[in-house]
Amino acid sequence: MQLIINTYGAYIKKKDDLFQVKTDKASFEISPKKVSSILISTAATITTDAIKLAVDYNIDIIFLDEYGAPYARIWHSKLGSTVLIRRRQLEFSMDERGVSLAKKWIITKLENHIEFLQKLLAYRENRRTDIQPVIETITATVGKIKKLTGDLDKVRGSLLGYEGSAGKTYFELISKLLPEQYRFSARSRMPAKDSFNAMLNYGYGILYSMVEKACIIAGLDPYVGFVHTDNYNKKSLVFDLMELFRVFVEKVVVYQFTQKFVKQEFFDKIPKGIKLNDAGKKFFLLKFNDYFDKRIRYGGRNIKIRDIIQFELHKIANSFIKEE
Numbered sequence: 001m002q003l004i005i006n007t008y009g010a011y012i013k014k015k016d017d018l019f020q021v022k023t024d025k026a027s028f029e030i031s032p033k034k035v036s037s038i039l040i041s042t043a044a045t046i047t048t049d050a051i052k053l054a055v056d057y058n059i060d061i062i063f064l065d066e067y068g069a070p071y072a073r074i075w076h077s078k079l080g081s082t083v084l085i086r087r088r089q090l091e092f093s094m095d096e097r098g099v100s101l102a103k104k105w106i107i108t109k110l111e112n113h114i115e116f117l118q119k120l121l122a123y124r125e126n127r128r129t130d131i132q133p134v135i136e137t138i139t140a141t142v143g144k145i146k147k148l149t150g151d152l153d154k155v156r157g158s159l160l161g162y163e164g165s166a167g168k169t170y171f172e173l174i175s176k177l178l179p180e181q182y183r184f185s186a187r188s189r190m191p192a193k194d195s196f197n198a199m200l201n202y203g204y205g206i207l208y209s210m211v212e213k214a215c216i217i218a219g220l221d222p223y224v225g226f227v228h229t230d231n232y233n234k235k236s237l238v239f240d241l242m243e244l245f246r247v248f249v250e251k252v253v254v255y256q257f258t259q260k261f262v263k264q265e266f267f268d269k270i271p272k273g274i275k276l277n278d279a280g281k282k283f284f285l286l287k288f289n290d291y292f293d294k295r296i297r298y299g300g301r302n303i304k305i306r307d308i309i310q311f312e313l314h315k316i317a318n319s320f321i322k323e324e
Contacts, residue, residue, distance in 0.1 A: 001034055002289060006041045006281050014049035032057040036306075037213070039064060039206070041281060060213055066275055067190055067198075068205030070212070085219040088320035089237075093226055098152045101316075102226040103145055105243050106163050110142050112247035113170050120177065120254075127177065134173045141166040152226065159227060163243075174250075178257045191273025196257060198267055198274045199284055203249035204242070206288065211245065212238045214310045218317040241316075245309055252291045256284070 003019065005012060011022045018029045019038075032053055040046070041064040051074055054061055061074040092098045114135055121131045141162050148155050167187070175183045175196070184194040192198035215222045215238060225236025227243070256262050266280030276284065292306040299311060 001036060001293070002285075003030065003035045003038045004041070004285050004289075005039065005044050006278060006285070007044075008042050008278070010042070010044040012038075012044065012046040012050050014047065014053045017053070019050060019053065032059060035059050037062060037209070039209070039285075041066075041068070042278065062209045064205060064209075067192075068202030068276070068281075069190070070205060070209040073209070073212075075213075075216075082219050082321075085317050085320050086221045086224070089221055089224050092320060093152070093224055096151070098226045099148075099150070099155050102152060102155065102159060102240070103148060105227065105240060106159055107142050107145055109163070109243040109246065110138050110145075110166055112244075113166070114138050114142075116247055116251060117170075117173070124177070130173060130176055134169055137169050138166045156227065156229070174254060177254070179260060182257050182262070188273070191270055191275060193273055195262065195264075195267050195274060196253065198276050199256070199262070199280070200249065200253045202276045202281065202284060203253055203288060204246065206285075207242060207245060207249050208238060210306065210309055211242050211313075214313040215241065217310060218313040220313060220317055241313065244312060248292065248305060249288075252284075252288055256287055261287075 003021075005021065007023045009024060013020050013022075015029060018031055019035065020027065020029045035054075035057070037059060038046075038054060038061045040061065046061070051061065053059075054074070062070050063072045065071050092101060117131055117135050117138075121128060121135070124131065145159065145162050148158055171184075171187050175185075178184075178196060182194070182196055184196050188194065188197045189201055192201050212222055212235060215235075220237060222235040222238045225240045228234070228236040228239045261283075263283075266276060266283055267274050268277045292304065294305050295302045296305060298308055303311065
């Protein structure tokens with residue numbers, strides 16, 4: 001489980017061999033054996049003893065900004081990487097094997113969207129005229145991506161163009177399916193212009209930290225990407241691989257809005273936008289963790305949804321070694 005600290009003034013320390021968390025209103029203890037990561041999203045204090053306990057149990061400590069985007073992390077320095085994996089990753093990024101992977105990851109993202117929309121359609125037959133054309137449009141886009149040929153520099157522009165166009169169509173439909181008061185005109189990021197995007201951005205921020213950790217554990221270099229370009233200090237591969245799992249966050253957010261669990265008091269207005277406040281973060285994180293802790297049949301076994309990320313990234317790392 002993720003230990004989430006989002007109460008202003010919270011204090012985390014080590015007591016015996018446990019984490020002890022104190023706030024003005026409560027105090028509790030938890031075994032590090034039950035914690036996979038610690039997320040701190042507000043002003044809090046953590047002692048060096050607690051940090052050492054986290055390091056000893058391979059628990060990363062992630063600091064999130066007000067939008068849910070991670071800006072720092074504390075983790076042990078013994079990264080489980082091999083030079084061979086990273087060397088092969090770099091080789092793949094410069095030839096046709098990188099093109100194949102880039103196409104595969106974007107196609108997987110779009111196929112995830114198609115599957116999600118088909119599920120939404122199953123419970124909204126009265127919205128078929130809205131949903132079915134979007135499914136067909138995204139399906140056609142998948143076909144166009146499969147036909148792309150050339151080196152990565154040549155393909156990248158078309159690939160991102162197709163992905164962007166399909167994403168625009170997808171989110172236009174999602175907006176139509178929401179309660180009228182929460183519909184939005186377009187995707188907006190930092191800051192979000194509306195409540196839906198504020199919650200979605202916060203979820204994407206948490207997903208980013210999960211994918212980054214999984215990259216490092218699998219031995220992948222977070223900075224060597226395929227789809228997203230290499231910029232200074234930009235973890236391009238993390239952004240690439242997030243595409244495989246974004247639909248998990250989207251499902252959580254969409255269901256909260258369509259099932260009318262979201263309240264206006266979960267959001268605060270800020271200059272040029274809207275953000276999720278502490279009450280909203282608490283609500284969302286509970287829903288997020290409930291969903292990611294669900295077990296589903298995947299790869300021939302029953303695993304938690306959150307573990308799919310590590311499962312898939314290990315497969316990618318192994319494919320570099322085996323040159324598949």
